[in-house]
Amino acid sequence: MKLIKKTLVLATAAATLATSHLAFAESTTVEMYSWRIQDEALIDYINEKNLIPGVQINLNVYTEDIESKLRIDMQTNRPDLYHAKAGSAWMQPWIDAGVAAPVSDLGIDMSAFGEAALAGATGSDGQVYGVPFVMQMESILYNKSVLTTEPTNLEELEATFEDLKAQGIVPLHVDGRDGWYLNQVLHETLLAGLTSDEWAQGVVEGTACFTDDIYVDAMARFKSWQDKGYLNPNPMADDYGAMRTGVALGTSAMMIDGIWSATPASPMYQIDPELQLGYMAIPGSANKVYGFTDAHLAYNPQSDDIEAVEKVLEFYASPMFAQLFADLVEAVPASNYPVDVNNERVQMASEMIANNSLVAQPFFADSLISVDPGYRPLVSEGLQELLAGKITPRGLAEKIQSGLNQSDYIGAANCAL
Amino acid sequence: MPDDKQASRVKLSYRTIEKIQRTLLLTPGVLLYSVFNFIPLLMLFYLSLVDWPGIGPKEFVGLDNFAKVLTQPYYRDQMINALLQNVIFFTVIIGCFLIIGTGLALLLSFRTYGRKTYQVLFFLPYPMAGAAVAYLLDLFVHPRGPLNAALTQWGLADAPIPFLGSEDTSLITMALFYSWHRMGFAIILILSGILAVRTDLLEASMLDGASRWQSIRHVVFPVLGPAFILITVIVLVDVFNNADYILLIMGPEAGPLRSTDIMGTFLFRTAFGGSADTTDTNFGLAAAIGLLTALMILPAAIFLALRNLRKT
Structure with missing residues (x-):
């Protein structure tokens, strides 16, 4: 009996080795x-x-x-x-x-x-x-159960903000805490909606400046939304999770975010499995998304x-x-x-x-990010200061431009302050 | 043969044997210290002399990293800000430990009802993982969290307070998180100091007519000095080198507006990049910051340690 058992064990081991060897031989x-x-x-x-x-x-x-x-x-x-x-x-x-x-x-x-x-x-x-x-695409993402009609221009967007605010819903939820969100998502989507292809291409090539009116006006428009109470009361206290939670729960109507938040793996669907999200560009002068x-x-x-x-x-x-x-x-x-x-x-x-996406991509442009201090930290720091009321939109523009000018930015001479 | 053995034993004097024993006892400690502390310290100095993003070839830059941190406005301003905020962070924590910790330890030293339960309750947060504590406390103080709900419900605040969203409150809030988590450690150390007070001294003071407060002030407090110094040195070294809660909650950018930036977050951001930009990394610069931090806290740590030794 012992012999049979031993033989069986050995046979099994040999078979296992043979199979595993076969498996190794077959795939890497x-x-x-x-x-x-x-x-x-x-x-x-x-x-x-x-x-x-x-x-x-x-x-x-x-x-x-x-x-x-x-x-x-x-x-x-x-x-x-x-x-x-x-x-x-x-x-x-x-x-x-x-x-x-x-x-x-x-x-x-x-x-x-x-x-x-x-x-x-x-x-x-x-x-x-x-x-x-x-x-990827970055744009306004909105909860369809809260916002049923897409505004087609800035006036309509701001009228929608006003209606939502009157209903006690946060019109636009912003994550003011995360640097990556501020520079990669919020700022770039604002550029795509509120500036233009020509201007964005210009800053990448050094022929346009952040102190140009088109950029300052875009940031001023965004800041006015905060001043009018269209943003969450304390953006600096809210992180990315809080922003997405607000929209998923329907206590906030919109957020500026990437479409990755709408994929099945997004935690927003754990909060509300029936959640329906819509997407639209900021309907400003450019009215584009950031792809x-x-x-x-x-x-x-x-x-x-x-x-x-x-x-x-x-x-x-x-x-x-x-x-x-x-x-x-x-x-x-x-x-x-x-x-x-x-x-x-x-x-x-x-x-x-x-x-309909912005042609130039300042966030990835070598001319803007390979300098020290670069576009990314300057934008995230500047946007936080703007949200905290420490600087004006023009101050933000000058902060970014002067920071870039300190290094070897291609447009330093053209955009001297 | 036995005579030879005896002869060799006689050759070693008591002092020599004592030296050998001392050397043998010290060797494991010295070896461990060398391998895990001293050699890494030397490597850190070498690292501070190169420009290195963490992978690939290292470029020797001499003392440029130190010059960059001390003279280039972009980095110098960040370091000054981080250092000053680190001092505030440390002051709040040590203040909490020494004042609240001593108060609680004294209460626990009395033979009051439920003393053991309180001991367990006070010590309970300490073994918890820092990440769990950070996450829970972040939820607790969130504008939509229970603390703000209670404050607005009781009429103590008109609107939710952005504890971690305001430059004025975020650093103090983070320091209070740290204090809450590690208060149990301070209490245990202080309590052990209190329990080490000789009872005959206390009895003598009471026989002499001293009140409870007078006994505490003139008999217990003087004995607590070494415990206070030990706590101060441990916290000093910890809060100037680590920044776990801030990194977990506020990220390497140490927002809002770098108002929670301390030396640990500044060093981490320099080595690994911030969330705003993961590409600008330099381990050499981070090593220089680490060495400068060590140089800054070393005199205080040595002074306190020596004072402690003299007292004991």
């Missing part, structure tokens, strides 16, 4: 890092259906401070692939460290990507360092499994990925492949990004 697992928790279901699906032959992706999600995680793990040559944030300034340290390389080195076909999509993945040397895969490439898939050229890495990059650049991304993540893919979209929100966002 690559490590991928991301902050995008909403992509987990997509990666699981890709793995489950074996859509990348011979490659399994192990997605590691770090929602907070992924840069630190990458800095540490890259010392031991992990991960093989990582979701990278848009803009050359974000990519530069990884390029300098030799853990990012142009996708052209692997011969990835990028013909399906337009100039706007590639801009976010392009380094300061003009090379493309990743496969862009998601476009941009949010992330691209970059790779570690020192990866031990570079062939598997290449396969994953190729898959990310394929029409199948674009379709799956739209279906499973319910977000706008970055490639130009025709995608059959059934989701109304994705459809609307892709149309708005394609047809």
